[in-house]
Amino acid sequence: MFRRLLLCSSSPSLFPFKLSISLSPRPLFSPIISPTPRLSLSLSRMSRPPSVPIPSLDKADRSEVIRAFEATLGSSFSSEPIAPTPRPLIVVISGPSGVGKDAVISRLREVRNNLHFVVTATSRAKRPGEVHGKDYYFVSKDEFLTMVERNELLEHALVYGDYKGIPKQQVREYMARGYDIVLRVDIQGAQTLRRILRDSAVFVFLVAESEAKMVERLVERRTESKEELLVRIATAREEVRHMRNFDYVVVNADGELERAVRLVEAIIDSEKAKVRQRSAVI
Numbered sequence: 012m013f014r015r016l017l018l019c020s021s022s023p024s025l026f027p028f029k030l031s032i033s034l035s036p037r038p039l040f041s042p043i044i045s046p047t048p049r050l051s052l053s054l055s056r057m058s059r060p061p062s063v064p065i066p067s068l069d070k071a072d073r074s075e076v077i078r079a080f081e082a083t084l085g086s087s088f089s090s091e092p093i094a095p096t097p098r099p100l101i102v103v104i105s106g107p108s109g110v111g112k113d114a115v116i117s118r119l120r121e122v123r124n125n126l127h128f129v130v131t132a133t134s135r136a137k138r139p140g141e142v143h144g145k146d147y148y149f150v151s152k153d154e155f156l157t158m159v160e161r162n163e164l165l166e167h168a169l170v171y172g173d174y175k176g177i178p179k180q181q182v183r184e185y186m187a188r189g190y191d192i193v194l195r196v197d198i199q200g201a202q203t204l205r206r207i208l209r210d211s212a213v214f215v216f217l218v219a220e221s222e223a224k225m226v227e228r229l230v231e232r233r234t235e236s237k238e239e240l241l242v243r244i245a246t247a248r249e250e251v252r253h254m255r256n257f258d259y260v261v262v263n264a265d266g267e268l269e270r271a272v273r274l275v276e277a278i279i280d281s282e283k284a285k286v287r288q289r290s291a292v293i
């Protein structure tokens with residue numbers, strides 16, 4: 012049972028409306044109802060005669076009406092944003108080999124501002140066209156192991172015989188400057204990051220539309236030997252099972268790169284609009 016209060020102004024020209032307010036149910040043996048402080052405040056203000064008569068909406072100009080509302084409510088209307096400023100977000104993009112992680116990320120880089128794409132350190136050899144400091148930080152195995160010793164990496168792993176790791180300092184610097192962070196990791200890396208970051212980051216699993224398409228793409232890329240390809244394909248089959256540990260799945264279908272990128276953007280946008288935002292501390 013809810014109690015309903017109906018407030019009507021005695022002077023229709025001052026308050027030409029009815030105010031109906033619901034109070035929460037009255038406890039059975041409670042002697043006095045004590046409405047919440049906010050409710051009592053607004054009731055007392057509303058029932059008090061206004062200090063400034065509110066002019067007719069048809070005749071007065073807008074600012075006059077607004078000033079009268081402010082005077083009646085006892086404070087001026089704030090221009091501060093009502094929604095809190097979104098926090099920097101960490102987006103982890105992962106998926107089996109050959110699903111198009113690099114392709115999606117490089118397109119995202121072109122279409123979206125305020126994102127920092129973390130450059131991973133790796134001990135693997137540079138592929139044709141790759142640029143040091145842009146695609147990866149190419150370092151020797153020894154240099155990589157020194158970074159591990161100094162605890163400079165958020166996460167690192169040995170992937171197909173090569174080390175890969177995420178430099179912590181880079182993530183911290185860009186988050187401090189208000190950037191959202193995109194981390195591109197393999198499944199093993201995503202699992203480690205999930206353990207470290209838990210729900211403070213958003214995890215996106217990228218897949219091809221089918222296993223057959225994924226294999227076609229890997230073969231066509233011509234960056235691995237047939238032995239390496241076989242290992243990647245067998246691993247990819249296994250890795251698809253990890254999808255359930257992610258927050259979102261994005262299909263990067265053949266010829267539909269743009270659609271996949273738009274979906275990743277939509278995920279970022281909706282994360283930024285959440286009332287309770289993720290908050291990562293690195």
Ligand SMILES: Nc1ncnc2c1ncn2[C@@H]1O[C@H](COP(=O)(O)OP(=O)(O)OP(=O)(O)O)[C@@H](O)[C@H]1O
Nearest residue numbers: 108109110111112113114228232264265266267268
């Ligand atoms: N939507 C798409 N349609 C057609 N080809 C695509 C699409 N997305 C990616 N590709 C192509 O598929 C191949 C594999 O993509 P990419 O190298 O981005 O995969 P990856 O997930 O980063 O792989 P790895 O983990 O092995 O580095 C590339 O040749 C890329 O150009």
